[in-house]
Amino acid sequence: MCDRGAVVTGIDASAGMLEQARRRLGDDADLRVADLADPLLFPDGAFDDVVASLVLHYLQDWGPTPAELRRVLAPGGRLIASVEHPFANSLGQCLAGQETNYFQTRNRTEEWTMGGQTAQLSFWDRPLHAMTEAFTAAGFRISVISEPPALPSAQDLAPEQSV
Template sequence: MSVINDYDTFGEDYAAETENSLINAYYTRPAIVDLAGDVAGRHVLDAGCGSGPLFESLRERGAIVTGFDSSATMVELARRRLGEDAALQVADISRPLPYPDSAFDDVIVSLVLHYLEDWSAPLAELRRVLKPGGRLILAVNHPILYKMINPESPYFSTFQWTEEHTFNGRKAALTYWHRPLHAMTDAFTAAGFRTAVISEPPVAPGAHELFAEELAGRSAFLCFLFFVLEAV
């Protein structure tokens, strides 16, 4: 039986499936790292860190990284990957975060917000823990994605939808919230952010050789939308 968004149940299989996948390893994570740029010496919060691959990449580039995830299973996987001394804990992005005001230069939120109906409280908390002028770098489902799959769907509404996945042989259901682009940018502005970058990146170098069948005839594809926001 599928369990919706329960990473405590399928987290190990999700981590195994996505470790070297096209969508994650050769698209999402490289795009986030590229947008972050030079992070040496910067204090970075990985919000919804999963099993820790982004945390690891940013730390290798000299960032001082802290991470949290709502799934205890994912935090344990991240700790195995990153070491017992890694600054990791279980926390929920929809609730007050266990960090002081203005603690971070950057916050990374990769593939998290599209699980949430309400963005106002999470964005307010992320703004609180960022220094003035700090950056919120995020990736969410591209707002045109569901409309492309389901042409009769209402693009301009905010609504929930569920998709079945198979991670490392285990079936799982993920439930998302579709919202149009203007609803996203309105939420960013209301929370005290200025949109600096909207990105629809290509895949990373090497992807076409490793995933020739999936990328045949494609120079790029629509999947996620990436933002760099500045705390004002």
């Protein structure tokens, strides 16, 4: 991106993740340790585009964050966000024999092993309507909601489901 003229700013709560980004983006990118749950330390209208890829599910309360993302966008700016499919998490819990309620915002904890280290990760699942309402309440106009198709191998995991 930087090599094509983009001015890139990145935030993450993890200094280690920012170091990986630094290796990919080089020294021209402005990378900062920050928490999306806190007010962002950028002026109003600072960015033409904001990308929030697979990070919002770590937040219990979505109220303040979309409003902050809207605040730092320039007029006409775009937010590009990706989230885990809300029904997939509910379905996964059902298939594992756990009780779940798709329409409820709920905390889900998973144990992940990466690089030889195990960590407990906490996610906040919420139904699609709660996600879209958080963005529209913050003043966003949603232009596209898209769902990529499931991988063909997903059929092996749940043969009774049509994917």
